[in-house]
Amino acid sequence: MARVVVDVMLKPEILDPQGQAVQRALPRLGFEGITDVRQGKRFELDLAGPVDEAAIARIREIAGTFLANTVIEDFEVRVEELADAPGAATGSAGDNAAEEGAVR
Amino acid sequence: MTIRVGVVTFPGSLDDRDAARAVKLAGAEPVALWHGDKDLHQVDAVILPGGFSYGDYLRCGAIARFSPVMETIIAGAHEGLPVLGICNGFQVLCESHLLPGALTRNDHLHFVCRDQRLRVENTSTAWTGDFAPAAEITIPLKNGEGGYVADEATLDELEAEGRVVFRYLDVNPNGSRRDIAGITNAAGNVVGLMPHPEHAVEALTGPTTDGLPFFTSVLKKLVA
Numbered sequence: 001m002a003r004v005v006v007d008v009m010l011k012p013e014i015l016d017p018q019g020q021a022v023q024r025a026l027p028r029l030g031f032e033g034i035t036d037v038r039q040g041k042r043f044e045l046d047l048a049g050p051v052d053e054a055a056i057a058r059i060r061e062i063a064g065t066f067l068a069n070t071v072i073e074d075f076e077v078r079v080e081e082l083a084d085a086p087g088a089a090t091g092s093a094g095d096n097a098a099e100e101g102a103v104r
Numbered sequence: 105m106t107i108r109v110g111v112v113t114f115p116g117s118l119d120d121r122d123a124a125r126a127v128k129l130a131g132a133e134p135v136a137l138w139h140g141d142k143d144l145h146q147v148d149a150v151i152l153p154g155g156f157s158y159g160d161y162l163r164c165g166a167i168a169r170f171s172p173v174m175e176t177i178i179a180g181a182h183e184g185l186p187v188l189g190i191c192n193g194f195q196v197l198c199e200s201h202l203l204p205g206a207l208t209r210n211d212h213l214h215f216v217c218r219d220q221r222l223r224v225e226n227t228s229t230a231w232t233g234d235f236a237p238a239a240e241i242t243i244p245l246k247n248g249e250g251g252y253v254a255d256e257a258t259l260d261e262l263e264a265e266g267r268v269v270f271r272y273l274d275v276n277p278n279g280s281r282r283d284i285a286g287i288t289n290a291a292g293n294v295v296g297l298m299p300h301p302e303h304a305v306e307a308l309t310g311p312t313t314d315g316l317p318f319f320t321s322v323l324k325k326l327v328a
Binding site: 014 | 162163166170198199204205206208209210211212213251253254279
């Protein structure tokens with residue numbers, strides 16, 4: 001089994017009041033020096049088949065049309081090697097598969 | 105001939121009954137449409153009501169946009185079917201790309217529930233023809249994610265083409281860019297707004313009856 005992770009973040013120019021609320025709470029908890037917090041979403045998609053180019057292309061389509069609203073959000077797709085998968089984990093997971101989402 | 109106005113019920117819709125009642129008070133026949141049914145049952149116009157469709161999981165309106173009924177509504181809207189999206193319905197219209205931009209969390213993070221003053225800035229849409237030009241109205245506003253955003257080029261285009269239909273007066277309740285409360289598509293048949301005209305159609309239950317012209321406007325448009 002293979003897993004593909006889709007990270008969705010609000011575009012930098014879009015106000016993130018939730019992230020700001022988190023950031024403002026940090027000093028109260030004794031955590032100083034955090035100047036900004038942005039909050040996003042992480043989706044973990046488990047695939048029945050292999051993670052080949054076609055599968056990644058399909059997931060990019062899912063991310064761009066459904067998981068993210070590209071009017072206000074960017075997304076990033078990367079492959080995560082699962083520890084129990086045969087022949088897993090040589091090097092960090094899927095650096096080369098990371099791609100920026102399409103910007104409208 | 106009675107004009108038939110469809111009101112869609114998604115799982116999680118809240119204001120479908122009020123919208124149907126407003127349609128009836130305006131003199132048309134409300135027709136209940138179901139999210140899982142592609143058939144629009146020969147309606148002449150469609151209202152997407154307020155609420156929390158599909159729990160608003162993922163993003164407000166994001167899942168509703170892919171429901172079977174929306175497939176037919178999106179196709180119809182491109183051919184001129186009048187569609188009004190109120191609150192969650194506005195969010196569904198943006199997610200469907202029938203209207204540009206998106207609705208984001210209120211900048212102050214609070215849920216807003218108030219009687220809101222608005223200016224009607226475009227009276228040539230299918231849903232605003234019965235308003236006097238630049239009419240100022242008061243109708244309820246209630247949402248947690250009503251901040252209208254779009255890129256500067258889109259905002260400029262909306263302004264230049266007169267497609268900002270409603271603008272907040274007195275206060276900007278949610279951080280919407282340029283005080284935008286509602287917009288239309290280029291053809292004027294698709295209109296979306298965050299405030300709720302269907303809650304302002306009778307003196308007994310609403311702050312005003314300023315919402316009624318939305319529903320009478322579309323009737324006149326359809327018989328004209």
